[in-house]
Amino acid sequence: MIASPTPGRDIPENALEESIPNSLIREIIDGKPYYYKGYREVLAGNMNEDGIMGCCTIQTFIITYLVRILFRSVDESKYLIATNEPGLHINRRNNLASDIMVFDYDILTIDQINLNYAQVPPAVCIEVDTRVELNDAAESEYVTLKTMKLLEFGVGKVIWFFTKTKKVMIATPGNWTTFDWNNEVLLMPNALCNVGQHLRSRGFKFA
Template identity: 50%
Template sequence: MSKSIGHMIASSNPQKVLPKNISAKNIPDVLIHEIIDGVPLYRKGYREVLAKTKTVEEIMGCSSLQFFIIDYILGILYPVINRQKYIIATNEAGLHLDRRNNLSGDIMIFDKNVLTIDKIDTHYSQVHPMISIEIDLDVELERFTENGYITIKTQKLLDFGTDKVIWFLTKPKSVMIATKDNDWRTFSWDQDIEMLDGICCNVGKYLKEKGSEFA
């Protein structure tokens, strides 16, 4: 994948953006997962919440496959990462890029020399992570294609100052790695992926070892 963000942004098969008789101003903020260029991106399943067939709590969490992969990655990171140097953020850690852009992430690794104690408060971080790791998409794809969303979010993170963005995508069983100074690469997840400082993971191999049908 190249660095261009001009391709595959708009959905080729756009859905109705909102349910009938529902306007954006009537949608609770809790159903907004992210904001990109001033446009709210809603959580997967928000339509069911508006239709009262699901509760907010039922759509808030990630899938068991997603948290299984997150647990695996964190299990590698925590024992060996330099905790004096880095902070690991999880649980939909929020980033405030500017007044028109709020993003969230599954796993973010911050440099403590950048995210200093005086920058830690009760709001979204206004400091860029060194590494952002994403497992699948958690938004309804109404304004973007999947590739378009991944591309624009990745570019936003890199422009904000993130050194590396890693996407693990469970349906194609692939990994996409993007860095500031190199072409973006996509390949099978059945190989070692360096997260930082020589710390690697291999999601495909791990799932096979555990006997997962998704390996």
């Protein structure tokens, strides 16, 4: 599949992909479409598209917490804090999305803000869980591949929060680390979070 910088204009390379609506594709990596989790239920008529594209409540809770910290800590005259699954067009075979992207306005200039996906690297990409149907592929393989694509494109930092394992992975060029989410994480300069501590403070027992 050839990825277009314009949302919803991906070009399938075979008839099988043509049978699946482009709206069910969350990402394209190396020409391979990755569909939203639950897309088969949509194809079977058991669920509508909106039912698989939203976050679950714990993901929403964590993303809201992270966004609030960023808005309180980051200079909005210098950075765009992008949410609502911002898209990133790397090249004709790669369209990626994240829960949160933070762009430097020196890189994503005002004249580049339009109806297309961003085509320059954000300073930071943040994900809470994987949101794609992986079929037989291991989650770790997808996470590694996507993270590598982002870093190779020039993203400064990629941060993953995993709700099932209660882990955080932070990847920067040449340095990947994974640790318990009860530790502080530096999202951006002056923007510290501690997801485990925050969840416990709000009454979550599993944090």
